[in-house]
Amino acid sequence: MAIAAQPQMPRVWRAESKPHKFCPGCGHGIVLKALGEAVDALGIQERTIFGCDIGCSLLSWDFFNLDTIQTHHGRTTPVLVGIKRARPELVVVSYMGDGGAYAIGAQHLVSSASRNDLVTIIVVNNTVYAMTGGQMAPTTLPGQKTETTPYGRDVELTGRPMLGPELVAAIAPPGAYVARGSVANVVQLKNYIQKGLENQIQGRGIAFIEALSSCPTNWRTNAAETWRFLEKEMSAYFPVGELRTPEEKPAARLREVPAHGPKP
Amino acid sequence: MATKPITGEQRAFMTGNEVVAWAALAAGADIMYGYPITPQNEIMHYWTRMAPKYERAFLQTEDEISAGFTTVGGVLAGKRAFTATAGPGNVLMQEAMAMAEMMRLPTVVVVTQRGGPSTATVIYSQQELNLTCFGGNGEGLRIVYSPASHDELFTYVIKAFNSAWKYRFPTFVLGDGYQSKMREPVTLFDPEERGINMEVCRPMVGLPGLPGEERDPAHLRNTYNLEDELYQVLTDSIREYEAMASEVAEWDAWSADEAEVLVIAHGVVSRAARAAVEALRQGGVQAGYFRSITLRPFPVDALRPLASRARHLLVVESAYGQLQRLVQASLYGLETPVSGYLRPGMGITPEEVARAVHSLI
């Protein structure tokens, strides 16, 4: 497969594993393209470690010419945090789905955010558990039908959609970078991811980027309906934009505090 | 009260996951807790479609740690509660099951084994025998049924609820991905119409009366201060486990006496083993067949005499010796040689079993 034949392919893409394994119309490929371009732009291919979760993200285990580890469902962030603590010169990327990040891996997200771990986390929000066939995810919209909410998501019984970036933005110490992008705006998404990688490289703190994404297979939608749901319904519930930048003045209660402790 | 999900006997042609959902409904299960994982998913899918019609409940938890512990909560509250999982989910569930084992909580878990270790495959294996029988930091005081057909899946899911509530040990139905996803004929029935009475489920917390005045408060613990205290609790549990073992242990055997080669299997592999032994017998080979239906407690008393009169034992399993180790441990001291046809994560056909038998004689 000649690389020249595919001019938009980021340099860090691995030609041998293309065409990729995602379904037609899937957002995962677009998010990975944005990540690839950001890695290219920063020239960090040699020292970037890519970690993918179990979810449709697992299909990216051979996607890049990057050293890559496929971990367990929900456990990608701790594996990469472990690497980062042992080899701080590396740049670590934790790539996962909304189920991996906000359900089974929520404890790791909360802890890494509070520790301000130097890791760049990218979460693909497609409102479902895609890999397992379309069950409810923490991000499933109210009323949305899934395999485990066959009569529509009832917020009285199952709660409301999780707002991941808002959660991380609320608990992370100063220096964190938090944003929500969308596959509907790849340039902006790439920009967010690049800022997230820089945040880690500069040692400021955690970087967390959620990407609104499409799953036509489990939504059972055609192209037009896929885009309508993504652009109208998802972006209305999950506002796109930057939630925390390292430059901003953190809220008073989040400011660094002197050491405390009882003095016996 | 909603109508019964099944009346009379109903023949159907369906997948194993559908059978499990129907069995739980027929058994009067009140609530399912669960987290998606292949190949178990459709148990939840069918349950979430049917449960509201019969006033049953469902909670999708944030992971299997939670699914295990919410199931623990459900049985503490006196409900016939269950969950279903597989592979890495079964690993996470062991924490809650260790608590259930210690506190004698009648949890029911349906396991649909997939390839391991790690995420491995979503397809099939028999590699979760060790985990399901002995997972957790305990002694394996559990009841584990290994069904081999859709009819048995139906029967043993119902039985699992009864054994759990009768004996108060966490109870498992150890299926696999093949059984989950395959379609075959099955007969569904209402347990009561077959004379099966469902054990009464009594709550352990939230009992009537003012605690401390009208009744003793329920103070349920799993932590002990002294080694002796723990030892006493465990000794009592172990004694009760051993006392019920002969009542609970189940097995199946065919032309097993004085066999040249006694083929031992469990679960779906036992179908291939049985077919192979029948074919071998027709061809004049003195083969025999033994299958453990309960893996915990293991049917030692049934197997030992047959094994002692056989020339060879051949353990056949889709794992690397997990059943074989159970067999060898229960036959310690016998001189009959034991070999294995061990195919971790792979299906096994009758032809392969027959070849393995031939290679021994």
Added chain:
Amino acid sequence: MALNLKIALAGEGGQGVQSVAEILTEAAYHAGYQPLYIPNFGVEQRGGVSVAFVQISEAPVSAPKFTTGDIVVALSHRAVERARQYVGPETLLVFDASLADDVRRVYGEGQKSLAVPALAIAKEGLHPRVFNVIILGVLVGVTGFLERRDVEQALERQFGHKFAQDPSLKELNYRALERGYLLGSERLEVGNRI
């Protein structure tokens, strides 16, 4: 010897091999047989070749999967290769006639086989969406153990709601079944052998 048929069907995701397996086993079940059907599944099945394992017997079937089929159906380039492992010297290989070159390349000249111009018939005479129903008809014809009525009833159970909305669809499906059946029954050899 009693009926004991093993059929593996392989095709691309959209070709409907799983529905063929489902309808065939449904029909066999209602006709009093003991069928067992299991699809292949995995994490990459969306992009991969879809395989259905079907066994139909008078007694309960032993193992869910098998190593060699009595009939193996291959409906795409990739399926021709993927199905190789289930084909033995006695196996009847059923394939879409457009794949003749692939079959020759992978299996040589000696393989017992039946080329069915299902794609062409579907496109020209019927409709591409009933491609798999033609294949279903071929299997019913070639094996000869089912009445056409059994299969029509199974189709009805599967697609009844769609037929109700659009009666012409029912007619289309029945015609596809008929065309396949005629092609298959000319080669009723598997049924004869067992």
